[in-house]
Amino acid sequence: MRREKRASGQGRREFLKLAGLGAVVGTVAAVAGERPAEAAGSAGAPASGYRLTEHVKKAYELARF
Template identity: 55%
Template sequence: MKTDNKIKSPRRETASRREFFKMTGLGAAIVGAAAAGAGAQPASAASPARDKDAGYRETAHVKRYYELAKY
């Protein structure tokens, strides 16, 4: 039910958060730049590791690299 007490307060919270972000100028500012982040290829070191094995291997490899690099 929409009027369930349990969800009342999170909703108010969500609404005030939304209002807050509206006032910051974030929306107006980035409309033109929205494609910026979203579409383009990752900029840097992070990538999804949905394949946990691949992610972990990479991490372990990198960990070892830095162990070596630290003398």
């Protein structure tokens, strides 16, 4: 069971590698200025308080209908 799981994890990893996602390396720095907000400003509330980022908010403002 455990072994199978690991094997399938490897298959997935191999697949992702072959799919060429590596071509985006560095993107994180490039979009850093507008990087998605991190979770929960306050410690102790890890799964709460996430806010969709300002740029998304801006898009919503623009896309007013």
